[in-house]
Amino acid sequence: MPGPRSSEAADHLASRGRWRAFEFAFWLIALATIFAAPRWHFILAEIAILGLFALSLDLILGYAGIVSLGHAAFFGFGAYLAGLLAKHGIIAEPLLALLVSGLLAALLGFVTSFLVLRGSDLTRLMVTLGVALVLREVANKLDWLTGGTDGLQGVVMAPVLGVFEFDIAGHVAYAYCLAVLFVLFLLARRVTASPFGLSLRSLKDNPLRAAAIGIPVHARLIAIYTLAAGYAGIAGALLTQTTQFASLAVLDFDRSADVLLIVILGGVGYLYGGLIGAVLFKLGQDWLAGITPQYWQFWLGLVLVVIVLIGHDRLRRWAAAVRTDQRRPGRQRAIHARRTGEAPPVTP
Amino acid sequence: MLTILFDGIAYGMLLFVLASGLSVTLGLMNLVNLAHGVFAMAGGYVTVVLVNRLGVPFFAALPLAFVVSAVIGGVLERALYVHVYAKSHLEQVLFTIGLVFMAVAAVDYAIGSQQEFIQLPAFLQGQFDLFGIGIGRYRLLIVVICSLLTIGLQFAFVGTRFGSRLRAAVDDQRVARGLGINVNGIFAITFAVGSGLAGLGGALGAEILGLEPTFPLKYMIYFLIVVTVGGTSGITGPFVASLILGIGDVAGKYYVPKLGAFVIYTIMIAILIWRPHGLFARAAAR
Numbered sequence: 095m096p097g098p099r100s101s102e103a104a105d106h107l108a109s110r111g112r113w114r115a116f117e118f119a120f121w122l123i124a125l126a127t128i129f130a131a132p133r134w135h136f137i138l139a140e141i142a143i144l145g146l147f148a149l150s151l152d153l154i155l156g157y158a159g160i161v162s163l164g165h166a167a168f169f170g171f172g173a174y175l176a177g178l179l180a181k182h183g184i185i186a187e188p189l190l191a192l193l194v195s196g197l198l199a200a201l202l203g204f205v206t207s208f209l210v211l212r213g214s215d216l217t218r219l220m221v222t223l224g225v226a227l228v229l230r231e232v233a234n235k236l237d238w239l240t241g242g243t244d245g246l247q248g249v250v251m252a253p254v255l256g257v258f259e260f261d262i263a264g265h266v267a268y269a270y271c272l273a274v275l276f277v278l279f280l281l282a283r284r285v286t287a288s289p290f291g292l293s294l295r296s297l298k299d300n301p302l303r304a305a306a307i308g309i310p311v312h313a314r315l316i317a318i319y320t321l322a323a324g325y326a327g328i329a330g331a332l333l334t335q336t337t338q339f340a341s342l343a344v345l346d347f348d349r350s351a352d353v354l355l356i357v358i359l360g361g362v363g364y365l366y367g368g369l370i371g372a373v374l375f376k377l378g379q380d381w382l383a384g385i386t387p388q389y390w391q392f393w394l395g396l397v398l399v400v401i402v403l404i405g406h407d408r409l410r411r412w413a414a415a416v417r418t419d420q421r422r423p424g425r426q427r428a429i430h431a432r433r434t435g436e437a438p439p440v441t442p
Numbered sequence: 443m444l445t446i447l448f449d450g451i452a453y454g455m456l457l458f459v460l461a462s463g464l465s466v467t468l469g470l471m472n473l474v475n476l477a478h479g480v481f482a483m484a485g486g487y488v489t490v491v492l493v494n495r496l497g498v499p500f501f502a503a504l505p506l507a508f509v510v511s512a513v514i515g516g517v518l519e520r521a522l523y524v525h526v527y528a529k530s531h532l533e534q535v536l537f538t539i540g541l542v543f544m545a546v547a548a549v550d551y552a553i554g555s556q557q558e559f560i561q562l563p564a565f566l567q568g569q570f571d572l573f574g575i576g577i578g579r580y581r582l583l584i585v586v587i588c589s590l591l592t593i594g595l596q597f598a599f600v601g602t603r604f605g606s607r608l609r610a611a612v613d614d615q616r617v618a619r620g621l622g623i624n625v626n627g628i629f630a631i632t633f634a635v636g637s638g639l640a641g642l643g644g645a646l647g648a649e650i651l652g653l654e655p656t657f658p659l660k661y662m663i664y665f666l667i668v669v670t671v672g673g674t675s676g677i678t679g680p681f682v683a684s685l686i687l688g689i690g691d692v693a694g695k696y697y698v699p700k701l702g703a704f705v706i707y708t709i710m711i712a713i714l715i716w717r718p719h720g721l722f723a724r725a726a727a728r
Contacts, residue, residue, distance in 0.1 A: 161532045212715060221714055228711070348659075394540075396544055402533045402537040
């Protein structure tokens with residue numbers, strides 16, 4: 095239906111999709127760390143993987159409003175797949191194995207997505223948690239395949255693209271993770287800035303109304319859940335490929351809870367939220383673990399409790415206040431709209 | 443065979459006592475409380491400290507476990523939980539997971555990460571034969587105590603004035619408030635009693651479930667299964683769900699140890715898909 099309204103919508107989408115100075119800075123800094131901070135590459139690689147994992151959770155939590163307590167299911171699935179592919183030499187080339195792991199994790203996501211369509215938040219929580227627990231139990235019991243509680247050992251990775259061999263200092267691993275993260279981020283950015291992404295936000299805010307204006311709610315949820323599962327699978331696969339090891343810990347409940355915290359720390363419904371959250375989380379964890387190696391989880395829990403008690407909205411307002419101070423006033427509205435995830439007023 | 447059934451019943455009843463508080467808090471305030479196991483753990487550790495370190499008799503320690511957990515629950519409810527009722531489920535989940543993490547680390551710090559065992563009095567140990575069924579003395583005690591508690595709860599729920607107010611509040615909070623029922627007060631009491639029951643369950647179950655700092659995480663899923671499968675509209679639903687879960691889990695682990703907990707999780711997912719509001723939810727639930 096051509097007309098002024100549709101072009102307005104297109105303009106709005108285009109303005110949402112435009113690259114901002116902050117984003118260039120973010121990725122330039124990330125690129126710079128490859129050369130500038132070689133000693134940090136181990137932890138940076140972990141951050142990149144966590145960031146990708148958080149990004150995938152944000153796709154379903156921030157954009158589609160599905161609260162999942164079992165997102166580690168896909169992460170772990172991808173991790174074990176990548177390990178098995180490499181160990182048995184089925185697909186030796188890491189990048190290709192990564193892709194296959196991601197696709198199979200997406201397939202798992204597609205199959206299980208039908209389970210999360212039904213019921214309330216609580217039912218979803220239980221079902222996602224249940225799926226993760228079932229997978230963990232399967233990985234535990236199939237010890238001839240996965241090594242059970244000992245973990246999957248003897249994973250030897252071939253060079254990436256047949257050229258870049260993983261080195262012991264983790265330089266190649268970090269560059270590899272960052273490159274994968276960047277490509278997948280671009281894809282996620284494209285997806286969320288598309289009409290598809292906008293329709294997801296609308297059904298998050300009010301599924302009934304979204305259905306009433308003709309958005310196929312179930313199909314959209316299945317699509318984004320599948321995509322997010324694929325992302326999580328790739329994140330897991332990256333972890334196995336860079337550490338050459340996979341254990342039951344990749345499927346732990348703690349991992350699902352941690353990634354929730356990361357997304358909350360960084361900001362829900364905002365693609366950089368997962369990445370920033372991952373940086374904060376990992377550095378914070380590293381710092382706390384340095385002080386109290388055994389009990390850092392206490393402080394993690396305290397952060398969660400405090401965040402909830404202070405409340406998102408208040409934190410968001412503070413963050414917005416800090417941001418708008420630094421920016422030109424003309425951009426304030428766009429920033430506000432982006433931060434709050436509000437759709438612009440539709441002109442009648 | 444019958445021994446397994448008996449063990450399953452004991453296990454199931456224990457789960458019911460542990461989870462009954464959760465089902466009421468969920469039904470009444472629509473609060474997703476993943477930290478319920480913390481109160482059970484508190485009760486367990488109180489008993490361990492009292493019995494093993496201070497030499498208090500086991501039967502004197504049980505009521506104390508109840509009281510301490512109830513006080514902890516009541517204080518936390520008034521101090522922290524009241525702020526999250528109005529928040530989204532996501533925030534309630536985060537908040538209660540945070541509490542669990544803190545509790546796990548705190549117990550680890552205070553007592554240590556090793557598994558604790560309660561020194562039972564000699565007359566509670568061992569088994570005896572009843573018509574060819576081997577019955578553990580301690581499990582028999584659990585069944586007796588939990589049965590009495592269940593009957594008491596059912597009476598309190600159905601037969602007392604408090605119970606009818608509570609049911610009214612669960613059914614329709616707004617109308618209950620409109621009728622002058624102090625829903626918040628009822629909720630605070632229920633939360634405290636539920637926490638106390640969890641604590642008592644934790645004290646009784648330390649022997650069977652195993653007591654260690656990760657207890658709340660390990661059994662969180664079991665409590666949630668009881669509540670989600672049993673529904674939140676009464677005591678009967680969670681009770682039947684607990685018995686099914688207990689018997690199913692014990693039998694599953696005995697007959698098909700290869701599958702382990704797999705069976706339980708799969709059944710749970712299947713039931714939730716089939717009846718998203720629980721097996722015993724009334725059709726007219728909100």
